[in-house]
Structures are given as structure tokens and as C-alpha cells.
Amino acid sequence: MNRVAIDPITRIEGHLRVEIQVEDGVIREARCSGALYRGLEQILVGRHPLDAQKITQRICGVCPLAHSTAASLCLDDALGLTPPRNGQLLRNLIYGANFLHNHILHFYHLALPDYLSSWALPGALSPGTDEDRRFFREESQELAEHYLKALEMRRKAQELVALFGGKMPHDMSIVPGGVTYRPTLGEVAAFRFRLKEIAGFIEGTYIPDILLLAERYHDHFQLGRVGKLLTFGCFPLDEGRLFPAGAIFDGEFVPFDPGEIREGFAHSWYSGDGPQPPWEEEAAPDLDKAGAYSWIKSPRYRGEPCEVGPAARAAVGLQVGSPEFQSLAQDLLREANASPAALSSVMGRHLARGIEALFLARAMERWLSELNLFAPVAVEYKIPEESGGQGLVDAPRGALGHWIRISGKIIARYQVIAPTTWNASPRDGEGKPGPIEQALQGTVVSGDGTLEAGRIVRSFDPCLACAIQ
Amino acid sequence: MRGEARTVVWFQAAGCTGCSVSLMNAAYPDIKNLLLDELVPGKSIALKFHSTLMGPTGRPALEVLERVPEEEAGEYVLVVEGAIPTASEGRYGTVGDVPIAERTVALARKALAVLAFGSCASYGGIPAGAPNPAGCVGIGELLRREGIEVPVVNVPGCPPHSRWFVETVVTLLVRGLPGPEDLDDAGRLRSVYSGLIHEHCPRRPDFDVARFAPYFGERGCLYELGCRGPFTDAACPEHAWNDSVNWCIRAGHPCIGCTEPDFPDRFSPFFRKLSLEEEKASYRGAR
Numbered sequence A: 001m002n003r004v005a006i007d008p009i010t011r012i013e014g015h016l017r018v019e020i021q022v023e024d025g026v027i028r029e030a031r032c033s034g035a036l037y038r039g040l041e042q043i044l045v046g047r048h049p050l051d052a053q054k055i056t057q058r059i060c061g062v063c064p065l066a067h068s069t070a071a072s073l074c075l076d077d078a079l080g081l082t083p084p085r086n087g088q089l090l091r092n093l094i095y096g097a098n099f100l101h102n103h104i105l106h107f108y109h110l111a112l113p114d115y116l117s118s119w120a121l122p123g124a125l126s127p128g129t130d131e132d133r134r135f136f137r138e139e140s141q142e143l144a145e146h147y148l149k150a151l152e153m154r155r156k157a158q159e160l161v162a163l164f165g166g167k168m169p170h171d172m173s174i175v176p177g178g179v180t181y182r183p184t185l186g187e188v189a190a191f192r193f194r195l196k197e198i199a200g201f202i203e204g205t206y207i208p209d210i211l212l213l214a215e216r217y218h219d220h221f222q223l224g225r226v227g228k229l230l231t232f233g234c235f236p237l238d239e240g241r242l243f244p245a246g247a248i249f250d251g252e253f254v255p256f257d258p259g260e261i262r263e264g265f266a267h268s269w270y271s272g273d274g275p276q277p278p279w280e281e282e283a284a285p286d287l288d289k290a291g292a293y294s295w296i297k298s299p300r301y302r303g304e305p306c307e308v309g310p311a312a313r314a315a316v317g318l319q320v321g322s323p324e325f326q327s328l329a330q331d332l333l334r335e336a337n338a339s340p341a342a343l344s345s346v347m348g349r350h351l352a353r354g355i356e357a358l359f360l361a362r363a364m365e366r367w368l369s370e371l372n373l374f375a376p377v378a379v380e381y382k383i384p385e386e387s388g389g390q391g392l393v394d395a396p397r398g399a400l401g402h403w404i405r406i407s408g409k410i411i412a413r414y415q416v417i418a419p420t421t422w423n424a425s426p427r428d429g430e431g432k433p434g435p436i437e438q439a440l441q442g443t444v445v446s447g448d449g450t451l452e453a454g455r456i457v458r459s460f461d462p463c464l465a466c467a468i469q
Numbered sequence B: 001m002r003g004e005a006r007t008v009v010w011f012q013a014a015g016c017t018g019c020s021v022s023l024m025n026a027a028y029p030d031i032k033n034l035l036l037d038e039l040v041p042g043k044s045i046a047l048k049f050h051s052t053l054m055g056p057t058g059r060p061a062l063e064v065l066e067r068v069p070e071e072e073a074g075e076y077v078l079v080v081e082g083a084i085p086t087a088s089e090g091r092y093g094t095v096g097d098v099p100i101a102e103r104t105v106a107l108a109r110k111a112l113a114v115l116a117f118g119s120c121a122s123y124g125g126i127p128a129g130a131p132n133p134a135g136c137v138g139i140g141e142l143l144r145r146e147g148i149e150v151p152v153v154n155v156p157g158c159p160p161h162s163r164w165f166v167e168t169v170v171t172l173l174v175r176g177l178p179g180p181e182d183l184d185d186a187g188r189l190r191s192v193y194s195g196l197i198h199e200h201c202p203r204r205p206d207f208d209v210a211r212f213a214p215y216f217g218e219r220g221c222l223y224e225l226g227c228r229g230p231f232t233d234a235a236c237p238e239h240a241w242n243d244s245v246n247w248c249i250r251a252g253h254p255c256i257g258c259t260e261p262d263f264p265d266r267f268s269p270f271f272r273k274l275s276l277e278e279e280k281a282s283y284r285g286a287r
Helices: A040-044 A051-057 A064-079 A085-114 A137-165 A185-216 A310-320 A323-335 A346-370 A419-423 A435-440 A450-459 A464-468 B018-024 B031-036 B059-071 B100-109 B119-123 B139-146 B162-175 B204-208 B276-282
Strands: A002-006 A016-023 A026-034 A228-231 A234-237 A240-243 A246-249 A252-254 A261-264 A298-301 A386-395 A398-407 A410-417 B004-012 B043-050 B077-081 B113-117 B152-155
Touching: A002 A450, A016 A435, A016 A450, A026 A435, A026 A450, A026 A464, A040 A051, A040 A410, A051 A064, A051 A398, A051 A410, A064 A085, A064 A386, A064 A398, A085 A137, A085 A185, A085 A234, A085 A346, A085 A450, A137 A185, A137 B018, A137 B031, A185 A323, A185 A346, A228 A310, A228 A398, A234 A386, A240 A310, A240 A346, A246 A310, A252 A310, A310 A323, A310 A346, A310 A398, A323 A346, A346 A450, A398 A419, A419 A435, A419 A464, A435 A450, B004 B059, B004 B100, B018 B031, B018 B162, B031 B043, B043 B059, B043 B162, B059 B100, B077 B100, B077 B119, B100 B139, B113 B119, B113 B139, B113 B162, B119 B139, B119 B152, B139 B152, B152 B162
Parallel strands: B004 B043, B004 B077, B077 B113, B113 B152
Antiparallel strands: A002 A016, A016 A026, A228 A246, A234 A240, A246 A252, A261 A298, A386 A398, A398 A410
């Protein structure tokens, strides 16, 4: 039995340690450890409820809009606010831009170096290994050029956020009740032209590159699979969410019920074991807890560890999504010669990101045309003496929940369960491994397992700052 | 082709990677230029470690972190992103099973200079907000406690603008290490943090005639809604954000003072107008 600790896992957000035990060329056991605790939920207690929207964004600088959106939905709920349609559209446009940024960054800059030859990228960017490389030289060269082009595309996606959101990272304009900014016609035009350029890149470069990767590494549709998927859905409008909520348990669709979420911490550095409902959770750090190996807790849905993220959104969308989404997803799955059941895999996750990036970019063009620059963008708020609320929305990496309790007009309790809390969770009280641990276990490896583990872990796009806060 | 290359080690501590993302949002020079090209004639930077962008992972990555202080002692610039958790012997944060605090000290001790990028690295920032559960401090405070005398330049902001990184790094490349006269009382280059937001704010004429916005997004000065522009040193009004397309106050949102020491606690709650007494206490000269 060969034990390998991979720490730091680079090309992800934050501090993740993964330990694998390899026997006869197979990963027999895997453990994910989140290695940093800041305690932002504790920092929020006693503060003004509106500060939550500014502070929770700073959980994560890669997907701050996810927390910005979840916190605003949470406060809308607690304060009894319904943003006007313009406010909803602007929020979705700002958040959508963050999604596009995230997926382009993830594919080209975080995941792709695992497949490029060591000579293709310069200096510290080079993966430094040529194990299992399957591209022709010219293809590697072209993909490396796309890597550089994608740096520019992701920057322009950030500029989309700033155009309506003030700045990025950490947008300013999303607030409970709507947004603070009504863009000018010129800014809408500036948004539209950048969006067109990014949408063109997604359709003309990003999707073909995913399909090329899927062709050369078709076996990766079998690599790193998980059985149960969950999504809260995202991009809310009065008529519903662009990506609907739901769960897939071993191929079967299960309607989403937020009352079924529990969070345990049997193997995490907090006193007690849980599981508890997130809206009344109590967990204080305990550095010396026996049997604990992570700062990440173990959220479960109907008692099950669930993969969250693009594969879950695509799988649910294929069952209950719009006809337009279903037809796009089916087309691209067919082109990649893969079945919907293969979405929960290393390659399935990359493909699902591409599908939704394209679908989202097209939806954003529609939302942009719907904006009425002369109608209100927000409703005014009033802080209640006592209240509670929840904000559930998918982040680029998956299901994100914020829960607030307001007492005496200040925050009495704030709870966050982020996508990577689900995906990188440690074993729960019943000994069930978290989704990434499941995806790693049983994998056949060629060397010490670092290459395969890296590819599997990165396909989830982990964000550790979100997972632990 | 790249001339003399100054090694840079970018170490992430207790942060959110927002500062790295902000750097990647640089327009001219952009991140490609920063990574691949001469920044000024004959001089460039060689980024040898950056956890988000680097190719190697696990042990080979860790080896870079351990090799540079040995092989290039006194020659490299350490950029720190995020605060340093110091409570319970630093066990709230580890990299390669070693506390972040211990690794930061080892990296800083042999560095030519330390650049604290962001408010967390500069002063503790968000994770140091009360009750500061992990005992987070800025790199300057950590080095004072350890008795390490390496020059530290703070580039605060949550996150800081990419341009402030470029301004600071180019200044270091061209002029060398800053003297005490180049830094303000918050450890920032005076040439980069050169005035209060309020002094250059496009809504200043509204303030001067007491035309205050009644709600977010409305016309008028945002002071009554809690704007901290009068107490915050930053070049946001001049530079604007993300290729200058927008910035906080232009987007109808009050400044929350994210470049100031003791952010967020000094200004939280953010959406509350300060009383006259608080205003007086908030002026930097008064502290």
C-alpha cells in the first residue's frame, strides 16, 4: 500500500490536501482535507444584516457574485423584498458574467495544463510532466495559444461584471431589493459587444476545444464518477430559474426540498457530530478532535453525499429544463459521443460547463434586450426587529446556501454551505465518503496516482475558501 | 529577451484569491505581459510560485517554495496574499502540513522585500474582523512579532486594483527599495495612495452643495448612505476599475473603505452615516 499526500493541490482556489492510498495500481482510499479556517460566519454575528452581502462576497474572490447573489436572495427573503424585474435582470446579467469568467478560467488555466505537454506553457505555468499526453504537437501549440487568448476573454468577462456591478472582484451594485446601478445606453452597448465577443469565443473556440479533449480522452467519461447529483438551480426570474433545481439519485429525478438539507461534522474539526439543519446549526472549532481530518463539514441531502456543479445542472436540465436547453445539451453530448449518464465524470463536467456557458451567454443576450433603463432597479428596504431567511442558488461550482437569523435588527446567526463543502466533504457520521473521495476511490492509476487524482479533483473546480469560509 | 528577471514568489495565506483575480484583470500591461514580457526596458519579473496558476502540484510545487529561499536568498520578492492565521500555533491554516505562519516567516526571512497585496495581507482584513476567530494578522505585524527586519510595502484594497500592483512593482524595479520617506503611515507607497477618494470624487460637487442621494443609485452624494470616501485613501476615482469601465461610487454604491487599515471593523456597519464624533475619529490624522 502506497500512501501519497498531495498538498498543495495547485490550480484550484485555496488550500486543499488530498491523501490517497494506492494498492495494485488502484486508489483504495481517498481523503480530502480543507486546510484553512477563517470563521467568516462567526465574524458576521452581531453585524448589520446588510453587511452580510458585502462580507460574504469576500468568502471567495473567484465567484464573489455567487455569495453576493445568495446573500441578497437570503436578505430579500428575510426583509420581505421582491426586486423589480429590471433589478432581477441586472442581477442575472452581472452574475452571468461571473459564471462565464469562471468556466473559461477553469477550463483553460486550471484544468487544461493537466493535458498539455510540458513544453507548451512557459516557466512556472508548465505542468512539468509529460505523462499521458495525447495531443499532436500542433494541437498542443494551438491549445496553448487558446490558453493565452482565454486570459483575455476571462478579463473581458470581468469587465462585464464591472460595467453593471461597479467593480470586480467583489461587485458593489447588487443589494437586497435589487441593484444600485441603472446603466446608461452606452454601457448596455459596451456590455453587448463584450458579451458577443465572449459568446463567439465560447462557441468557436471553447466548445471545439472541449470536444477535442473529449475525443482524445474519451475514457475520461468513465473517470471520477459519482452517483448522486444535486442542484438548487440559478438565474431566478419571476417565471422560474434558467437552470432548474432538483436532484438525480442513480438516474432518477428527485424534486428539490430545501428542508432535506443537513450538515454534519463527525470528521471535521468542530465540537460535536451533527448532523443539524443549517438554519439552526451550532459548530465551534475544535482543533484536537479525534478522528477529524478536515475543516470542511459534511452536508448531505436526504442523508446522501451529492455531487453539485455543472454536471448536476445539466443532468437535471435534461430531465426538467427548457426544450432549448435539452436540445443544446443533447446535441453536444451526441457530438462528444457520450450519454447523459456520463455527465458525472471528469470529461462530463468539462462538457457540462461548456454547454451551460453557451446556453447562458445566449440567455444573457436576451436579458440585455429586455432591460428598461427608465424603470426602477430596486425597492427600498427596512430592517425588521426579528426575522429569518434563506438564499439558495447555484454557484458556478454548484449548490450554494445562505441562511440568516436576525434578532434585535442585527445578525444573530449566519450559515453558509458552499458547493465545495458538498463536493470535498469528508466522511460523515455513517462513514460515507464525500463526492470527491468517492470519485477518487477505485480509480486505476499508472504512477503514484498524482496525475489521475489531479485530473479528477480539478474537474470539480474546487474552491476551498468557499468550502470552509 | 526578458532582460534581468526578478524572482517573485506569490504565497497565498488566509485569503479568497480575489487579489490574484484582480491582478489577472490588469489591462495594460495585462497578465500575459506581466508573466512573459519586460515590464520596463531590461527588467522583468519571473513568477516562480503561484498556487492558482502554476503547473506543478503537490511535492514538486512545495519544492519550489522551499528551494527559492535557499538558492536565491536576499534576491527575490515575496508577495503575500491573505492574512496570516496565528491563533493556536497557526493550526487554523496549513500548506503541506506546515502552518501558513511558519511558511510565511521562512519565506519572508530570506526575501529582498515583501509586498503585501491586499488588505488581508497588509492589515488582517476580513478574516481579522471581530472576533478574529483564527487570530489573523497582516504580514507586517507578523514580522514585527518575529523580529524580522525585511522591508514591507503594503498594497491594500479588497481587492487592490491591478494598476496599484503594476505601479508598485515598476517603482521597485526602476527605483529599488523604497525609503521611509516614500511610505505613508499605513506602509503604502505615497505615489500610489496619494489622496482621499472624497478629494477626487466626481460626486464631490453634490457634497459641496449638500445634494445627497436619498437611496442607492439615485443622483447626488452618497455620504448620507454611509459613504466612507472622505476617510479612504485610494486612487479609485482616477483609475476606475476593470479597464476603467466603472467603479463603486459611479455604480451608485457608497465606498466601504476597503483600502484602509482595520477594514472591515472600523467602517462596519457600512450603510450607516457616521455621527460627527465618529467622523472626527475616522480622519486618519486623528487616530
